[in-house]
Amino acid sequence: MKNLFKNTPLSLKGESLSREECCRICQEKKGIRIGIADYWDIKTCNIVRCEKCNHIQLDPMLTEEDTNRGCYAYYIEESQRTSEKEQFKNCIRNFRRGVVFGWMLKSRRISPRNILELGPGSGYFAAGLQFIIPNVQVTVMDINKEVLDFNKEHHHFETIRSIPDILQTTYQDKFDLVIARDILEHVTDITKVFENVYACLKPGGLFHFITPNGYEDVWKHYLTFKLKGVPSELLINHVNYFDGKGLKNLLIQKGFSPVDYYTHTLKTTFRGQGRKENLKLMSRVSQKMSAALYVERKADELKRIEFRKSEILNKWYIRPNAKWITCLYSLSHHFSVIRISPVRNIGHEIYGVFEKNLAN
Numbered sequence: 001m002k003n004l005f006k007n008t009p010l011s012l013k014g015e016s017l018s019r020e021e022c023c024r025i026c027q028e029k030k031g032i033r034i035g036i037a038d039y040w041d042i043k044t045c046n047i048v049r050c051e052k053c054n055h056i057q058l059d060p061m062l063t064e065e066d067t068n069r070g071c072y073a074y075y076i077e078e079s080q081r082t083s084e085k086e087q088f089k090n091c092i093r094n095f096r097r098g099v100v101f102g103w104m105l106k107s108r109r110i111s112p113r114n115i116l117e118l119g120p121g122s123g124y125f126a127a128g129l130q131f132i133i134p135n136v137q138v139t140v141m142d143i144n145k146e147v148l149d150f151n152k153e154h155h156h157f158e159t160i161r162s163i164p165d166i167l168q169t170t171y172q173d174k175f176d177l178v179i180a181r182d183i184l185e186h187v188t189d190i191t192k193v194f195e196n197v198y199a200c201l202k203p204g205g206l207f208h209f210i211t212p213n214g215y216e217d218v219w220k221h222y223l224t225f226k227l228k229g230v231p232s233e234l235l236i237n238h239v240n241y242f243d244g245k246g247l248k249n250l251l252i253q254k255g256f257s258p259v260d261y262y263t264h265t266l267k268t269t270f271r272g273q274g275r276k277e278n279l280k281l282m283s284r285v286s287q288k289m290s291a292a293l294y295v296e297r298k299a300d301e302l303k304r305i306e307f308r309k310s311e312i313l314n315k316w317y318i319r320p321n322a323k324w325i326t327c328l329y330s331l332s333h334h335f336s337v338i339r340i341s342p343v344r345n346i347g348h349e350i351y352g353v354f355e356k357n358l359a360n
Helices: 064-081 084-107 124-132 145-155 190-200 214-228 244-253 291-297 323-334
Strands: 015-018 030-039 043-050 056-059 114-118 137-142 158-161 175-181 201-212 232-234 256-264 349-356
Touching: 030 056, 030 214, 043 214, 064 291, 084 124, 084 323, 114 124, 124 137, 124 145, 124 175, 124 323, 137 145, 145 158, 175 190, 190 201, 190 244, 201 214, 214 232, 244 256, 244 349
Parallel strands: 030 232, 114 137, 114 175, 137 158, 175 201
Antiparallel strands: 015 030, 030 043, 043 056, 201 349, 256 349
């Protein structure tokens, strides 16, 4: 265990360059190129580490049009690749994670009444939270119409078709809780997103997120560039790779205070992700996969989840009249025992709960 920690944070080496676009956190114009990625066949970008704040991002950044096209292509590709059985399992896993988060809130005597979830996916995380806190009102935001339609049909959530980078003034000071699970790595302007989350929250409101540990997440692309000298393939639009210390500092700068902040799940670390130069850990060499092939030719093959919510939640341990059983079972599957400071930049993902300060 001692050897595991001694070389953190990691060192990603590359050539210094003048960026096409400034760092989205500190506006630095210089950077270290640590990789090159092809986002489908839409755009080729450098992967650049900021010399000033260590934030890693694509350069140039994807445009909204690039993102929308690539995200829809990935949505179709993933639906064809993922079996119904696995989709079913993912829904119930997310429900249990929502139960655990709801239990954590209730244990601290926190009962939000109005929630906004950014990038809700199947919506089952918010459904699990709603199971524990039944009176909570849920609104979901996504750019993908299919995702919004699913959430409205299956969960009766309110929907907003937009991106977190854009704030609608009608939502200022409206929400007690904003959730962004597996979404921050996808947004093009992370500083603007945090400012918008702050504006949407009521004073004292909470912001909950999970996002990949940036150093382990970018390692596969770094190895492809270092060992092969060629672009790696980027199908899911991870455009930010966060430094644990830098992410916390940015949130504090934008008016938030940490409540919970840690990394967990060390399987990837022990396998060498983020510290071993191994061909098996590389990202796939770019094939310049055609986004048009999926958007224009395979959209009609899009698989929808046809099973109903009652089928997914038909489990012996989901008991509305004995929620403690549901909580215990969910905690046994999803409670993180080992928690490590994100400053070490190890572990699979960063988990955060931050509170909006009363004055900024």
